[in-house]
Amino acid sequence: MKHTLAVLVENKPGVMARTSGLFSRRGFNIDSLSVGVTNDPDMSRMTIVVNGDDRVLDQVRKQLNKLINVIKIVDLPSNNSVERELVLIKVTVGVDTRSEIMQITDTFRAKIVDVGKDTLTIEVTGDEGKINAIIQLMDHFGIKEIARTGKTALIRGEK
Amino acid sequence: MTKMTGAKAMVESLQKEDVKVIFGYPGGVLLPLYDELFDADIRHILVRHEQGAAHAADGYARATGRVGVCLATSGPGATNLVTGIANAYMDSIPIVAITGQVATHMIGNDAFQEADITGISTPITKHNYLVTDGQNLPKYVKEAFHLALSGRPGPVLIDIPTDVFKNEEDFHFPKKASLEGYKPTVKGHPLQIKKAAELIKNSERTVIFAGGGIITSNAHEELKRFAETINAPVTTTLMGKGAFPETHPLSLGMVGMHGTRYANYAVCDTDLLIAVGVRFDDRVTGKISDFAPDAKIIHIDIDPAEIGKTIRVDIPIVGNAKNILGELLEVLVKLNNKKWNDQIEKWKKEYPLAYEKKGIKPQFVIEQIYDACPDAIISTDVGQCQMWAAQYFKYTKPRTLITSGGLGTMGFGLPAAIGAKVGCPEKTVFDIAGDGGFMMNCQELATAVENDIPVKVAILNNGFLGMVRQWQELFYNKRYSHTCLKSKTDFVKLAKAFGAVGIRVTKANEVRSAIEEAMEVDETVVIDIKVEGEENVFPMVPPGASIRDMIG
Numbered sequence A: 001m002k003h004t005l006a007v008l009v010e011n012k013p014g015v016m017a018r019t020s021g022l023f024s025r026r027g028f029n030i031d032s033l034s035v036g037v038t039n040d041p042d043m044s045r046m047t048i049v050v051n052g053d054d055r056v057l058d059q060v061r062k063q064l065n066k067l068i069n070v071i072k073i074v075d076l077p078s079n080n081s082v083e084r085e086l087v088l089i090k091v092t093v094g095v096d097t098r099s100e101i102m103q104i105t106d107t108f109r110a111k112i113v114d115v116g117k118d119t120l121t122i123e124v125t126g127d128e129g130k131i132n133a134i135i136q137l138m139d140h141f142g143i144k145e146i147a148r149t150g151k152t153a154l155i156r157g158e159k
Numbered sequence B: 001m002t003k004m005t006g007a008k009a010m011v012e013s014l015q016k017e018d019v020k021v022i023f024g025y026p027g028g029v030l031l032p033l034y035d036e037l038f039d040a041d042i043r044h045i046l047v048r049h050e051q052g053a054a055h056a057a058d059g060y061a062r063a064t065g066r067v068g069v070c071l072a073t074s075g076p077g078a079t080n081l082v083t084g085i086a087n088a089y090m091d092s093i094p095i096v097a098i099t100g101q102v103a104t105h106m107i108g109n110d111a112f113q114e115a116d117i118t119g120i121s122t123p124i125t126k127h128n129y130l131v132t133d134g135q136n137l138p139k140y141v142k143e144a145f146h147l148a149l150s151g152r153p154g155p156v157l158i159d160i161p162t163d164v165f166k167n168e169e170d171f172h173f174p175k176k177a178s179l180e181g182y183k184p185t186v187k188g189h190p191l192q193i194k195k196a197a198e199l200i201k202n203s204e205r206t207v208i209f210a211g212g213g214i215i216t217s218n219a220h221e222e223l224k225r226f227a228e229t230i231n232a233p234v235t236t237t238l239m240g241k242g243a244f245p246e247t248h249p250l251s252l253g254m255v256g257m258h259g260t261r262y263a264n265y266a267v268c269d270t271d272l273l274i275a276v277g278v279r280f281d282d283r284v285t286g287k288i289s290d291f292a293p294d295a296k297i298i299h300i301d302i303d304p305a306e307i308g309k310t311i312r313v314d315i316p317i318v319g320n321a322k323n324i325l326g327e328l329l330e331v332l333v334k335l336n337n338k339k340w341n342d343q344i345e346k347w348k349k350e351y352p353l354a355y356e357k358k359g360i361k362p363q364f365v366i367e368q369i370y371d372a373c374p375d376a377i378i379s380t381d382v383g384q385c386q387m388w389a390a391q392y393f394k395y396t397k398p399r400t401l402i403t404s405g406g407l408g409t410m411g412f413g414l415p416a417a418i419g420a421k422v423g424c425p426e427k428t429v430f431d432i433a434g435d436g437g438f439m440m441n442c443q444e445l446a447t448a449v450e451n452d453i454p455v456k457v458a459i460l461n462n463g464f465l466g467m468v469r470q471w472q473e474l475f476y477n478k479r480y481s482h483t484c485l486k487s488k489t490d491f492v493k494l495a496k497a498f499g500a501v502g503i504r505v506t507k508a509n510e511v512r513s514a515i516e517e518a519m520e521v522d523e524t525v526v527i528d529i530k531v532e533g534e535e536n537v538f539p540m541v542p543p544g545a546s547i548r549d550m551i552g
Helices: A016-023 A053-066 A098-107 A128-139 B006-016 B028-037 B048-064 B075-092 B119-123 B134-149 B162-167 B190-201 B212-216 B220-230 B261-269 B319-332 B338-351 B363-371 B384-392 B413-423 B436-442 B444-450 B466-475 B491-497 B508-520
Strands: A003-010 A028-038 A043-051 A070-076 A081-092 A111-115 A121-127 A143-148 A152-155 B003-005 B021-024 B043-048 B067-070 B093-101 B127-130 B157-162 B168-169 B204-209 B234-236 B250-253 B272-276 B294-300 B315-318 B375-382 B427-432 B456-461 B503-507 B525-530
Touching: A003 A016, A003 A053, A003 A121, A003 A128, A003 A152, A016 A053, A028 B456, A043 A053, A053 A070, A070 A152, A070 B234, A081 A128, A098 A111, A098 A121, A098 B456, A121 A128, A128 A143, A152 B234, A152 B436, B003 B006, B021 B048, B021 B272, B028 B162, B043 B157, B043 B212, B043 B338, B043 B444, B048 B067, B048 B075, B048 B093, B048 B413, B048 B444, B067 B075, B075 B093, B075 B119, B075 B466, B093 B119, B093 B134, B093 B162, B119 B157, B119 B162, B119 B363, B127 B134, B134 B157, B134 B162, B134 B168, B162 B234, B190 B294, B190 B315, B190 B319, B204 B220, B204 B261, B212 B220, B212 B319, B212 B427, B220 B319, B234 B261, B250 B261, B250 B384, B250 B508, B261 B338, B261 B508, B272 B319, B294 B319, B363 B384, B363 B427, B363 B456, B363 B508, B363 B525, B375 B384, B375 B413, B413 B444, B413 B456, B456 B508, B491 B503, B491 B525, B503 B508, B508 B525
Parallel strands: B021 B043, B021 B067, B067 B093, B093 B157, B127 B157, B204 B234, B204 B272, B234 B250, B272 B294, B294 B315, B375 B427, B427 B456, B456 B525, B503 B525
Antiparallel strands: A003 A043, A003 A070, A028 A043, A081 A121, A081 A143, A081 A152, A111 A121, B003 B168
């Protein structure tokens, strides 16, 4: 089962390595990991998607908590969180496919952020379902390159 | 505020942490620090290999309960500490390892004697620091000592570039370490304690299973009162030896692969296992589904990550063992389960630890050492000598068995003995070594002799890497692949070459007099004892089997 963990860490060199190293060392599976500084410049927030049963997740949380640079861990409930990912997709275009791709881009409320002679680069944000759907569609036209940020998420409401 | 160099700040900080002794080895990037140490009021013990420094700091910490400190230069000096740091990590021993690093502007350039020791040591330290700004040095030292000793103890490494030692900064040593992400739980949850007490009252075949956590938290008095109050037998792990007096009628000795039969049977038949300061290591549990299969389990530990890591637990209590046992004692009344205790007595009579008395048996040597100096601190190497030292010496006080439990580091015994003797100079320190392990760090005889640290070494010399040979005998058709040392090494001459006393023992009736002779002289002594070559450690649980199914 997939779980999304929000991990508040000190914004210091080496913290990323300590965290990701822990996962490989203990045999935990990471699906994605994204990180960025928070409104407090001394703190960073990591969003980690892990795959495993309850026992594995329990160990992940406890072992992460043992890292001195980890301040707080929250298990984000999938039914009560805003979850987003950003993807850049570079698609091959020809005269005959250009308008169809632009239509799909519109439908997905995505943006065209770069235009080349034979390519379009599309920026799309959304949850996992939306991202996978547009990638599948664009695959028909030929994806040249793709860059995903990995999931980032916040709990809904005031909490 | 006073300005001082990083080297001076380091020495000042160590003194503020009340460091009395450092085990170290100098090198290029450490020159500024060693210059300060030259006339500092800290005893520096020059080892002969950095691994010896780490193990000596570890042995010092185990014997005294204080933080052990070791010091090594950058690159190879630092990497030579690695085994010793990993050893301390596996057994939760508080040491602070200080390493020199190449100058800040050279880091990452593959400079001479550069190694990324913070990267290398991350998986084997509780925490580590690379000091890039000298202003942080005193703060990091304060934090390192706090982290090493508090909560679940462990090694902390501080890596310091050589320019940081030379630069002058304002010296400010904080009174308290403040770490937002580090708040170990020390007090047990009252509700869990209440539930545990209820369960204890309603159980009939309770076994207490005690580990190194008792020794770490100085909970041995509480453990004794607890066991006597609920009248339950106590078995310990290897790390828990000394947590409960093995001369006590409630003692079951050690449980696990080479535990006593009666301890293993008791754990198999118990209906309530009270696990205190243990981590259910595979050498203890054997086949996990057959470990205490019908029992409810109460698990008391300071590290929440140990709860439920390998075994299901019914009542977890996170906190310091001393506090929690104390709190349990307040709510418990005297219990008596005569039927269970009679059963235990029956097992004890039926299945005592025993060996055939023929030639010089290693077990006999250990019994003789126990008879001659029951109050000694024992350190060991790893393998057969370690297991016999665990089985046949009766530990009655905490911090008297110093052994590499988790990592199983051969070569640990001698440097650890040196560390223990430095910490407890009034005690006899006996290293029970094998001829294999002794050779791995025998250079430290020079350290012992030259620094007047008179440790005693008994080499159980069987000419084999005994434990591996035993497995080859039992599981690999006696094909002794590369375990026969066929050694022509003369350990008596070797001892003398280092300036120590060497004694050779070839007959059973010389064992006792050799031990007594070793204790009489105030010098480092090596006794080379030619023991039976193919003696096995029994009883034994084959790997992966249930601990009920013991052989031998």
